[in-house]
Amino acid sequence: MPKLTIDGKEIEVADGLNLIQAADQAGIEIPHYCYHPGLSIVGNCRMCLVEVEKAPKLQIACNTRVAEGMVVHTRSARTRTAQKAVLEFLLINHPIDCPVCDQAGECKLQDYYMDYDQQPSRFSLGKKNKKGKAIDIGSDVMLDQERCILCARCTRFFDEITHTSELAIFGRGDHNVIDHWPGKPINNKYAVNVVDICPVGALTEKDFRFRMRVWYLHRTPSVCAGCERGCSIDIHHHRGRVYRYKPRHNPDVNGYWMCDEGRHSFVALQSESRLTTPLFQSGDRMAAEGWQPALERAAARIMEIGRTSGANAIGAVIGAQATNEEAYALKRLVKTTIGSDRIAGLCWSPPDASGDDNLLIRANKNPNLRGLEALGISPQNLDQLSASVAAGQLKMLIVLRADLVRALGEQEFLKRFGALDYMLVLDTDANETGQMANQLWPIAAFPEIDGSFTNFKGRVQRLQSAFAPPGQALSAVEVIARLGRQLDGNERVGSAEAVFAEMAAEEPAFKGLSFGGLGPHGRDLVA
Amino acid sequence: MERILTRWLDIPDIRRLDVYEANGGYQALRKALFDMKPEEIINEVKNSNLRGRGGAAFPTGTKWSFIPKDSKKPVYLCCNADESEPGTFANRYQLEFDPHQVLEGILIACRAVNAHVAYMYFRGEFTHQKRTVEGAIAEARAKGYIGKNIMGSGFDVEIYTHRGAGAYICGEETGLLESLEGKRAYPRNRPPFPAIQGAFGCPTVVNNVETLSNVPWIIKKGADWYRSIGPEKSPGPKLFCLSGHVNKPGLYELPMGFPLKDLIYDVGGGISDGRKLKAVIPGGASFPPFTAEEAEKVMMDFDSVRAAGSLMGTAGVMVMHDDTCMVDVLRTIAHFFHHESCGQCTPCREGCGWIEKLMIDMEAGRGKVSDLDVMLNVASNMEGNTICVLADSLAMPTRGFITKFRSEFEDHVRLGRCPFRDRDGRLAPPAHAAYQEGDHA
Ligand SMILES: Cc1cc2nc3c(=O)[nH]c(=O)nc-3n(C[C@H](O)[C@H](O)[C@H](O)COP(=O)(O)O)c2cc1C
Ligand code: SF4
Ligand code: SF4
Ligand code: SF4
Ligand code: FES
Numbered sequence: 001m002p003k004l005t006i007d008g009k010e011i012e013v014a015d016g017l018n019l020i021q022a023a024d025q026a027g028i029e030i031p032h033y034c035y036h037p038g039l040s041i042v043g044n045c046r047m048c049l050v051e052v053e054k055a056p057k058l059q060i061a062c063n064t065r066v067a068e069g070m071v072v073h074t075r076s077a078r079t080r081t082a083q084k085a086v087l088e089f090l091l092i093n094h095p096i097d098c099p100v101c102d103q104a105g106e107c108k109l110q111d112y113y114m115d116y117d118q119q120p121s122r123f124s125l126g127k128k129n130k131k132g133k134a135i136d137i138g139s140d141v142m143l144d145q146e147r148c149i150l151c152a153r154c155t156r157f158f159d160e161i162t163h164t165s166e167l168a169i170f171g172r173g174d175h176n177v178i179d180h181w182p183g184k185p186i187n188n189k190y191a192v193n194v195v196d197i198c199p200v201g202a203l204t205e206k207d208f209r210f211r212m213r214v215w216y217l218h219r220t221p222s223v224c225a226g227c228e229r230g231c232s233i234d235i236h237h238h239r240g241r242v243y244r245y246k247p248r249h250n251p252d253v254n255g256y257w258m259c260d261e262g263r264h265s266f267v268a269l270q271s272e273s274r275l276t277t278p279l280f281q282s283g284d285r286m287a288a289e290g291w292q293p294a295l296e297r298a299a300a301r302i303m304e305i306g307r308t309s310g311a312n313a314i315g316a317v318i319g320a321q322a323t324n325e326e327a328y329a330l331k332r333l334v335k336t337t338i339g340s341d342r343i344a345g346l347c348w349s350p351p352d353a354s355g356d357d358n359l360l361i362r363a364n365k366n367p368n369l370r371g372l373e374a375l376g377i378s379p380q381n382l383d384q385l386s387a388s389v390a391a392g393q394l395k396m397l398i399v400l401r402a403d404l405v406r407a408l409g410e411q412e413f414l415k416r417f418g419a420l421d422y423m424l425v426l427d428t429d430a431n432e433t434g435q436m437a438n439q440l441w442p443i444a445a446f447p448e449i450d451g452s453f454t455n456f457k458g459r460v461q462r463l464q465s466a467f468a469p470p471g472q473a474l475s476a477v478e479v480i481a482r483l484g485r486q487l488d489g490n491e492r493v494g495s496a497e498a499v500f501a502e503m504a505a506e507e508p509a510f511k512g513l514s515f516g517g518l519g520p521h522g523r524d525l526v527a
Numbered sequence: 528m529e530r531i532l533t534r535w536l537d538i539p540d541i542r543r544l545d546v547y548e549a550n551g552g553y554q555a556l557r558k559a560l561f562d563m564k565p566e567e568i569i570n571e572v573k574n575s576n577l578r579g580r581g582g583a584a585f586p587t588g589t590k591w592s593f594i595p596k597d598s599k600k601p602v603y604l605c606c607n608a609d610e611s612e613p614g615t616f617a618n619r620y621q622l623e624f625d626p627h628q629v630l631e632g633i634l635i636a637c638r639a640v641n642a643h644v645a646y647m648y649f650r651g652e653f654t655h656q657k658r659t660v661e662g663a664i665a666e667a668r669a670k671g672y673i674g675k676n677i678m679g680s681g682f683d684v685e686i687y688t689h690r691g692a693g694a695y696i697c698g699e700e701t702g703l704l705e706s707l708e709g710k711r712a713y714p715r716n717r718p719p720f721p722a723i724q725g726a727f728g729c730p731t732v733v734n735n736v737e738t739l740s741n742v743p744w745i746i747k748k749g750a751d752w753y754r755s756i757g758p759e760k761s762p763g764p765k766l767f768c769l770s771g772h773v774n775k776p777g778l779y780e781l782p783m784g785f786p787l788k789d790l791i792y793d794v795g796g797g798i799s800d801g802r803k804l805k806a807v808i809p810g811g812a813s814f815p816p817f818t819a820e821e822a823e824k825v826m827m828d829f830d831s832v833r834a835a836g837s838l839m840g841t842a843g844v845m846v847m848h849d850d851t852c853m854v855d856v857l858r859t860i861a862h863f864f865h866h867e868s869c870g871q872c873t874p875c876r877e878g879c880g881w882i883e884k885l886m887i888d889m890e891a892g893r894g895k896v897s898d899l900d901v902m903l904n905v906a907s908n909m910e911g912n913t914i915c916v917l918a919d920s921l922a923m924p925t926r927g928f929i930t931k932f933r934s935e936f937e938d939h940v941r942l943g944r945c946p947f948r949d950r951d952g953r954l955a956p957p958a959h960a961a962y963q964e965g966d967h968a
Binding site: 041042043046049057060063086090092127176 | 694711713716718865866867868869870871872873874876877878879880881884901908911912913914
């Protein structure tokens with residue numbers, strides 16, 4: 001643990017850190033462009049030059065390791081001169097088209113100019129180099145070569161992370177440009193990560209371009225529901241709409257990255273088919289009603305079937321899309337409140353979905369299979385469940401986030417579950433299963449959910465609600481709590497936190513965990 | 528002085544192995560293999576005070592001693608034959624006319640640092656030189672000087688040749704290594720230094736052709752003999768590339784410490800067209816010029832040139848007479864470095880182009896006096912702040928020319944044109960027959 005002094009602050013940091021990291025721990029920002037903690041060090045931007053006592057020249061902080069007794073000045077006159085110089089150099093050939101640049105507001109050129117420079121350029125505008133603008137370079141990425149500061153983060157990403165090297169620097173000197181190899185545009189499942197790490201507006205996302213100014217966006221930390229990896233993300237949203245997902249650094253799950261499929265998975269959640277009010281079957285169509293009549297209708301059915309056929313005639317199917325809390329709440333409702341032990345999970349991925357790779361993507365597209373299994377809700381029980389339908393023992397099914405019809409196919413579904421008397425479906429959209437339901441209840445979709453997922457390695461991570469669900473839709477946990485109260489008259493707290501606390505007390509796999517204690521990176525299951 | 532590095536002038540066929548052998552060739556290698564331990568070779572070279580001829584004047588023995596003694600990885604030697612500095616043309620003659628001397632130097636260096644593979648990196652244009660060297664390698668291999676079990680010593684060395692694609696930056700030692708590995712010649716940040724992580728991640732020595740050519744002589748005749756040539760701290764025979772406005776431009780072998788005045792007036796036959804000396808750049812394009820007055824007093828060795836305010840670099844001595852426009856010279860130098868900057872580091876990529884653009888205006892009479900201060904400031908913002916010293920190589924002459932010849936720049940601004948050209952921008956009517964209109968263009 002070397003001790004060093006940065007701007008007069010004496011600090012002790014871990015061995016092997018570079019000066020950018022060490023200064024960061026002391027709360028001191030050293031501006032930098034090319035350095036990225038997830039990539040190798042190239043030291044080309046020269047923005048991080050600092051004064052290190054006893055070294056004759058300024059040193060780049062990104063490539064300087066901490067050493068015992070080192071004395072560093074990040075705000076000295078020499079350092080400031082170098083910082084201003086680098087910014088002036090970077091801007092002489094830059095188009096400064098901020099008004100039409102998507103990066104504006106989160107651009108490191110703008111930010112550092114305001115923080116470290118604020119001086120007019122001495123370079124005459126008419127002499128800027130011209131390069132390509134708005135070039136489609138493949139995948140979901142657009143390139144503006146004039147805005148590029150040649151930090152080589154994007155090329156290093158494709159060289160070092162995906163090992164596919166789609167991008168390279170062509171030309172020489174101030175004619176250098178980023179481009180793909182002739183005739184070979186990017187075709188990569190992780191391409192948009194380069195948009196995230198590009199410090200300026202040179203790489204932008206086709207899907208996001210010109211849709212929203214970034215300063216209007218709110219950020220809510222959450223987890224991607226695209227597959228069982230569960231990459232940490234930030235949901236960027238405005239007035240109840242998601243505009244993009246960005247990967248959030250999590251050393252234990254996804255590092256700095258996420259896949260493009262997961263990144264764009266929010267689009268489906270904002271479809272026009274979202275349910276906004278409770279529905280019930282009325283003749284040959286579905287009719288809307290309020291929550292109270294809907295709850296009464298369902299509770300009446302449950303009690304009636306319980307009376308006539310026994311509690312075990314009521315069961316539940318829980319999709320591996322449900323959160324730990326939702327799954328636990330419904331399991332408890334069925335087991336304790338209703339008194340049945342007929343519960344099965346459903347784990348299904350579209351047949352054309354991408355398979356496992358050695359970076360992040362998992363073939364299993366269900367974000368919480370491991371969580372269901374930890375709660376003893378196994379997809380293997382589905383056959384048993386349908387056998388009891390055939391045997392006339394199971395009459396009513398509560399279906400949570402499980403599109404049985406899509407998973408099994410309509411014929412197979414009807415063969416196995418067609419004999420049911422009653423089906424109550426909780427889902428976000430009027431999917432195929434919902435259309436066969438007797439009652440269909442609208443619940444919150446991922447960006448709206450509070451709760452947790454357990455990824456395939458047993459990592460339990462927090463999801464946070466970015467905004468309220470549309471219309472009368474409610475969080476599934478809340479709906480289950482209300483149904484419980486309708487059945488036994490006992491008040492329940494319909495919050496994920498309360499359910500989690502109970503789950504941690506009751507379920508051995510979750511012992512010792514607390515909702516608040518999951519932190520930004522999550523915690524491992526006990527077993 | 529006995530000729531050492533340019534023996535082809537005395538022994539025309541020395542490029543042939545039999546002739547080279549008949550004149551003592553490969554005897555130094557024999558000595559290094561059979562009579563000396565690697566440590567002793569390094570010490571001998573250290574004691575000789577041989578300093579690198581590639582431009583940085585780094586002590587060669589010291590560089591070799593940085594190679595880890597017990598390296599688990601292979602050690603490589605790279606011979607830098609990229610010779611691209613403006614006004615520099617020594618290595619090309621050596622490779623063409625005395626390739627075995629270079630090869631013998633390479634082999635001894637390999638023995639010193641325990642390298643079994645050596646790469647020769649040729650400048651892209653050196654097709655002929657590369658072919659000559661490859662012929663020499665084949666000859667030497669047939670005689671058992673290269674390959675397995677050299678001269679029965681049990682020591683193996685393989686020498687591979689590689690030709691670049693013609694960028695100046697490939698001569699910078701870490702740019703060279705990147706290029707050798709098949710990548711863009713982007714110089715590397717140091718640390719790690721090549722001695723620890725060079726070619727393919729392994730310990731590597733990079734030495735210039737001329738540096739290595741001195742090695743067989745140091746081994747054969749000893750460090751004391753070597754140090755007796757020229758100044759103690761910067762000794763040895765040196766190849767001077769004399770170009771520009773002298774009557775006898777060319778390649779000259781002279782002892783280190785030779786007076787610049789004598790190089791120009793005696794060896795070089797004086798200033799051409801009977802004109803007067805105005806300026807000399809002593810070491811290629813990368814360093815500040817000397818005024819005529821300064822040039823009178825300078826001795827040509829690394830330390831004396833440095834003490835006089837410039838650097839000897841590659842000893843590419845460029846002489847300019849009084850009909851030369853200093854503004855145009857600096858514009859040309861700026862054009863070169865702007866064109867050759869690899870573009871990795873922000874200050875170099877942007878600064879070189881900025882200075883060139885200002886110099887184009889300055890030479891055309893469109894400049895402002897304030898541009899001079901901008902250029903001085905841009906130069907100081909570039910200097911010392913980049914990965915390699917190419918940025919410094921423009922910063923230094925920029926500062927040198929502007930401070931030493933400021934009035935000439937101011938004349939351009941005042942007149943609104945180049946005083947050395949007529950009103951239409953053509954060169955002034957030649958004061959001398961040999962000078963053609965448009966030569967400056
Ligand atoms: C921009 C640049 C270009 C260079 N070009 C050459 C070159 O063409 N040949 C050369 O020997 N050294 C060149 N050098 C110097 C090398 O980096 C290195 O110092 C040298 O090859 C070491 O050999 P030496 O110790 O024998 O001099 C260049 C350096 C720079 C910064
Ligand atoms: S990259 Fe940044 S500075 Fe450049 S135009 Fe875009 S917002 Fe403006
Ligand atoms: S496109 Fe962006 S990430 Fe890539 S080199 Fe340019 S500025 Fe850096
Ligand atoms: S100083 Fe210039 S030539 Fe050297 S690495 Fe940096 S940009 Fe390239
Ligand atoms: S961040 Fe250090 S040089 Fe770019």
